[in-house]
Amino acid sequence: MTETTAPAAVLSAQIETFLAEVVADLEAETPPVRGPGRPRLLPSLCLWGGVLLQTLTGGGVQRALWRRLASVGLWHYPALPLSDQAVYARLDHEAQAPGPSPLERLFARVSAVLAPRLAPLADATLAPFATAVVALDETTLDQLRRWLPDLRGRPAGDAALVPGKLVALFDLRCQQWQSVQYVAAVHQHCSRAAPAAVAPLARGTLLLADLGYFGFRWCDALTARGVWWVSRLQRQTSYTVAHVHYQDGDTFDGLVWLGTSRRNQAGSLVRLVTFRVGGTRYRYLTNVRDPQLLPLHEVARLYQRRWDIELAFLLVKQHLGLAVLWSAKPHLALQQAWAVLTIAQILQALRLEIAGRAGVEVDDVSIALLAQDAPRLAAAGLDPVQVFVTDGRRLGYIRPSRRTQNHAPHIRPALLALPPPDLPVSRPAHYCSPPLPADFAPPAQTLD
Numbered sequence: 001m002t003e004t005t006a007p008a009a010v011l012s013a014q015i016e017t018f019l020a021e022v023v024a025d026l027e028a029e030t031p032p033v034r035g036p037g038r039p040r041l042l043p044s045l046c047l048w049g050g051v052l053l054q055t056l057t058g059g060g061v062q063r064a065l066w067r068r069l070a071s072v073g074l075w076h077y078p079a080l081p082l083s084d085q086a087v088y089a090r091l092d093h094e095a096q097a098p099g100p101s102p103l104e105r106l107f108a109r110v111s112a113v114l115a116p117r118l119a120p121l122a123d124a125t126l127a128p129f130a131t132a133v134v135a136l137d138e139t140t141l142d143q144l145r146r147w148l149p150d151l152r153g154r155p156a157g158d159a160a161l162v163p164g165k166l167v168a169l170f171d172l173r174c175q176q177w178q179s180v181q182y183v184a185a186v187h188q189h190c191s192r193a194a195p196a197a198v199a200p201l202a203r204g205t206l207l208l209a210d211l212g213y214f215g216f217r218w219c220d221a222l223t224a225r226g227v228w229w230v231s232r233l234q235r236q237t238s239y240t241v242a243h244v245h246y247q248d249g250d251t252f253d254g255l256v257w258l259g260t261s262r263r264n265q266a267g268s269l270v271r272l273v274t275f276r277v278g279g280t281r282y283r284y285l286t287n288v289r290d291p292q293l294l295p296l297h298e299v300a301r302l303y304q305r306r307w308d309i310e311l312a313f314l315l316v317k318q319h320l321g322l323a324v325l326w327s328a329k330p331h332l333a334l335q336q337a338w339a340v341l342t343i344a345q346i347l348q349a350l351r352l353e354i355a356g357r358a359g360v361e362v363d364d365v366s367i368a369l370l371a372q373d374a375p376r377l378a379a380a381g382l383d384p385v386q387v388f389v390t391d392g393r394r395l396g397y398i399r400p401s402r403r404t405q406n407h408a409p410h411i412r413p414a415l416l417a418l419p420p421p422d423l424p425v426s427r428p429a430h431y432c433s434p435p436l437p438a439d440f441a442p443p444a445q446t447l448d
Contacts, residue, residue, distance in 0.1 A: 066088075268429075
């Protein structure tokens with residue numbers, strides 16, 4: 001298979017076959033477990049591959065998985081003489097083992113296999129100057145079921161019932177989870193986990209994040225790391241205009257210094273764009289200072305696409321069942337999250353393939369119906385991508401997206417007043433917020 005081969009060539013024929021191939025490849029690289037006693041009857045990757053399959057089909061996990069393993073087996077593994085308790089014990093034991101769990105490794109392997117196949121389908125119109133376009137956000141896992149003795153007396157809403165949250169980066173061009181981190185401290189402010197989440201980002205990446213992450217220190221640190229960013233302007237944030245690119249009524253595009261107090265001011269010059277649509281005024285900030293590189297209407301479009309990560313969380317929690325945890329143990333709930341995220345990667349890849357072949361925007365392909373019907377179609381020997389492409393409009397799989405349209409004004413380049421070349425782009429900074437990790441912000445560099 002060449003790098004330009006569409007992912008449907010593997011994925012759409014049989015989703016289960018794709019999972020089997022990935023598990024087999026990973027198993028071949030995994031050294032056998034050696035130790036005292038008889039060899040294990042149930043290979044780890046067979047166990048966790050079964051969890052993935054049960055997650056995909058929505059047939060429950062633990063007991064349904066045991067029935068399948070004990071009756072017909074899984075893929076090339078024969079039926080195994082196992083009790084249901086043996087399956088429960090293995091799931092519990094391996095989920096607590098140190099290092100990345102088998103499901104976390106499967107997630108990484110599926111992501112790596114998909115990446116080169118999705119590259120030709122990526123949305124190249126999103127900030128073409130950036131090396132990647134990603135959104136940062138987090139979601140809290142739902143409450144554990146009060147089955148265990150130490151949980152039964154806990155009232156609804158008790159912090160002990162919440163196993164933690166996931167902090168994630170979502171690639172908007174390829175519609176894939178780029179990275180996911182688990183945070184046990186569920187009430188920790190999102191800004192605490194953000195530095196670790198974005199630390200691996202390559203220079204030139206464009207980051208979108210909501211106002212929960214906004215702060216002068218944070219914005220300056222991203223700029224120093226060579227990361228582009230777009231954010232909304234937080235209310236009551238003071239600023240001083242340094243240069244006006246364009247202004248006409250409520251439409252403004254210019255360079256500003258954030259903070260008018262010497263006790264709290266950003267060190268990097270940033271760009272502010274504002275406009276009004278109906279009764280709503282929109283205000284965005286970015287460190288892409290050149291309005292020709294990133295026009296005003298594209299700033300608005302980019303931030304609007306930040307919503308993609310919210311829809312991706314909706315897929316994993318609502319349509320793939322992560323909102324209903326199948327274990328009362330936090331470490332097993334986390335494994336369910338990895339299983340769901342892995343299936344989500346495959347479904348998002350299918351969706352991107354469908355959009356490309358049907359000649360529509362990815363938002364026009366219903367991810368909810370894809371999650372519901374793709375396994376059924378694949379199990380029937382049909383190609384889900386082909387069905388969605390050829391019959392999608394008639395069956396309602398492909399329909400106009402109901403997302404809000406971008407009505408930001410287009411400013412003709414000839415109307416822009418570019419700043420003088422000697423305009424300062426940095427100044428001494430003073431922050432009220434706590435310092436970031438020492439290794440997060442390297443010596444200042446320029447992005448221009």
